[in-house]
Amino acid sequence: MRGRGPYDLLHRQRLACRIGSERRLELEWLCGWRDVFGRDGVEQSDVLQNRIQIVDHAGELFPAELQLRQAGDVSYLSFIDSRGHARQPSSDPGFGQRESPESPSTLRRSRWEHPSGLRILRPMPELPEVEVTRRRIGPLLVGRRIARVRTTPPSYFYLTHPSRVRRALEGRTVLALERLGKYLVASLDDERRLVLHLGMTGQLFSSAATSVRLLSATTRASLSPEAQQHFEPDLHTHLELQFDDGAPGVCFRDVRKFGKVLLLEKGHSDARLDRLGVDALEITGDALFTATRSRRAPIKSVLLDQRLFAGIGNIYADEALFHAGVRPRRAAGRLSRDRCQAIARALRRVLERSIETGGSSISDFVQPDGQDGHFQDERCVYARTGLPCRTCGAPIVRVVVGQRGTHYCPNCQR
Numbered sequence: 001m002r003g004r005g006p007y008d009l010l011h012r013q014r015l016a017c018r019i020g021s022e023r024r025l026e027l028e029w030l031c032g033w034r035d036v037f038g039r040d041g042v043e044q045s046d047v048l049q050n051r052i053q054i055v056d057h058a059g060e061l062f063p064a065e066l067q068l069r070q071a072g073d074v075s076y077l078s079f080i081d082s083r084g085h086a087r088q089p090s091s092d093p094g095f096g097q098r099e100s101p102e103s104p105s106t107l108r109r110s111r112w113e114h115p116s117g118l119r120i121l122r123p124m125p126e127l128p129e130v131e132v133t134r135r136r137i138g139p140l141l142v143g144r145r146i147a148r149v150r151t152t153p154p155s156y157f158y159l160t161h162p163s164r165v166r167r168a169l170e171g172r173t174v175l176a177l178e179r180l181g182k183y184l185v186a187s188l189d190d191e192r193r194l195v196l197h198l199g200m201t202g203q204l205f206s207s208a209a210t211s212v213r214l215l216s217a218t219t220r221a222s223l224s225p226e227a228q229q230h231f232e233p234d235l236h237t238h239l240e241l242q243f244d245d246g247a248p249g250v251c252f253r254d255v256r257k258f259g260k261v262l263l264l265e266k267g268h269s270d271a272r273l274d275r276l277g278v279d280a281l282e283i284t285g286d287a288l289f290t291a292t293r294s295r296r297a298p299i300k301s302v303l304l305d306q307r308l309f310a311g312i313g314n315i316y317a318d319e320a321l322f323h324a325g326v327r328p329r330r331a332a333g334r335l336s337r338d339r340c341q342a343i344a345r346a347l348r349r350v351l352e353r354s355i356e357t358g359g360s361s362i363s364d365f366v367q368p369d370g371q372d373g374h375f376q377d378e379r380c381v382y383a384r385t386g387l388p389c390r391t392c393g394a395p396i397v398r399v400v401v402g403q404r405g406t407h408y409c410p411n412c413q414r
């Protein structure tokens with residue numbers, strides 16, 4: 001019987017491990033577990049009182065003690081890392097995103113020892129996630145006339161006051177949805193433009209989406225499965241567009257409100273958009289070679305410079321340098337044209353592959369239809385510190401380059 005076993009927990013953990021102020025580590029923990037335990041199930045005895053290594057979002061590897069406790073028919077899984085932080089991913093059935101660890105329906109156990117002091121670097125949605133969103137949301141928006149707009153009260157989420165956003169959008173038709181770097185730009189039929197940024201936790205999806213992560217984020221997690229068929233806007237749903245043809249609406253939900261909504265008047269632009277470089281999907285070896293000639297900075301830092309190439313983030317820079325066989329600390333200006341070609345090729349391939357697989361399910365990113373992305377299953381170096389290289393078996397190394405956690409294989413990358 002597997003129903004309450006640890007195998008089940010590992011799978012639920014993908015969604016559940018976000019309790020209290022450290023909610024943000026969930027996916028990398030899962031990866032760590034997978035790598036430790038494999039995918040094909042573990043015996044309870046393997047998990048109980050085990051010491052494992054966990055990789056967090058910043059790529060930090062730390063040993064932790066994993067404990068499984070059974071009380072009645074409920075399993076509790078907790079781990080205590082070497083820094084003394086206890087974390088308890090709950091195994092109760094209403095798994096998913098939780099706003100308040102204290103709410104009675106979610107917290108079955110509490111053993112927080114030192115909940116503060118851990119610096120967490122969370123990756124933001126990167127180009128592939130934004131591009132996946134554009135491709136899925138585009139058809140829902142383009143050509144449709146916006147009938148009603150619902151917003152939440154004014155906050156730092158809105159660069160344009162929400163009442164102005166509502167007034168400007170109602171009655172307008174969306175002509176196109178483009179991506180500029182990590183921004184989504186909707187062109188309206190009166191030549192205004194609506195700019196959206198997913199920030200760190202933004203979710204843009206169809207109101208017809210079905211997703212455990214979305215649904216359980218609401219109090220409806222306790223409802224029957226039939227009652228959970230569709231997402232209904234909650235207080236974190238800051239923008240909801242409804243159309244006059246009755247098609248599913250589009251929701252922009254963001255728990256942390258690092259996302260942004262900005263309305264640009266006809267003929268206006270914004271420094272955020274103006275300073276973006278060449279889109280990373282259009283990067284060429286020649287352009288990279290030319291752009292790097294005078295640069296002494298490590299190639300990794302140059303790739304992350306959004307003024308040169310827009311949309312490359314930490315995960316994809318590490319992965320692309322691995323596939324190109326180039327060490328992240330190599331001085332950019334000294335790379336040969338051939339190596340620049342290899343990096344450009346690898347970047348496009350990694351980004352395109354990630355788009356194909358629906359992006360990485362980092363933090364709160366879900367595809368617009370509510371499913372998880374799968375690219376994290378294919379990562380070779382990012383957040384794999386200490387794990388064997390998929391090509392040569394050497395342990396993946398983590399260093400810091402330009403203040404960013406950077407991962408590479410010392411054997412495959414030169």
Ligand SMILES: [Zn+2]
Binds near residue numbers: 389413
């Ligand atoms: Zn290797």
